[in-house]
Amino acid sequence: MSEQNLEGERLLREMGRGSRAAFEAFYERYAAFVYRVALRMLHDPMEAEDLCHDIFLEAYRTAAQYDRQRGSVEAWLAVKTKSRCMDRLRRTQAKQQREQAADSHPLQGDSVEETVLAKLERETVRNVLNGIPEPQRQAVYGAYFQAKTHRELADIMARPIGTVKSLIRYGLHNLRKQLAETGWYGSGKGGDKRE
Structure with a gap:
């Protein structure tokens, strides 16, 4: 076991106990390494x-999860970095595909009416999204328009994952209700204004 890895493990243990000084030292020691891995994958x-x-920030929150049996501190950080890079690249690609689909001209065979109808549907969804409670809107928007995971939303919203899932469920229910009331979706029964 290298001296550098032993020092990294010591800093992780102290971070696990909430030490800011250990976090700052850990950041100084490994920031350049993590940045190089991320830049190699993201090219930005x-x-x-x-x-x-x-x-x-994730390392600070999950310091206690480090297991030396599974590799060095650098390997642990590299796996986390590569995983988050892949998530980010997938989200970026999905966003680009959605934007291209929204901006594309009508395909051959699509009528002007179908194109206008699709645009009206998108505008209607945006409008009804503004009519649901803010926490539901934030959860639905994050999950479906920003392609964020439940875990990412829980971190952003500072709420438990179960609460985020409930907010998405209630938000979708309220969206369907409002869309039905505008005549764009099914029947307008029910609705749940729970936060």
Whole structure:
């Protein structure tokens, strides 16, 4: 076991006990390494820097989960970084595909009426999204328009994952109700204004 890894493990243990000094030392020791891994995968310095900060916040929260049997501290950080890079690349690709689909011209065979109808549907969904309670809107928007995971939303919203799932469920229910009331979806019965 290298001296550097032993020091990394010591810092992780102290971080697990809430030490800010240990976190700062850990960041100084490994930030350049994490940044290089992220930049190699993302090819964007700003994205890599942003992801680097996310990795260290996650490392601070999950320091106790480090297991030396599964590899060095650098390996642990590299796995976390690569995983988050892949998540970010998938989200970016999905967003680009949605934007291209929304911006694309009508395909051959699509009528002007169908194109206009699709645009009206998108506008209607945006409008009814503004009519549901803010926590539900934030959860639904994050899950379906920003492709965030339940865990990411729970972290962003500072709520338990179960609460986030409930907010998404109630939000979708309220969206369906409002869409039905505008004549765009099924029947307008029910609705749940729970936060």
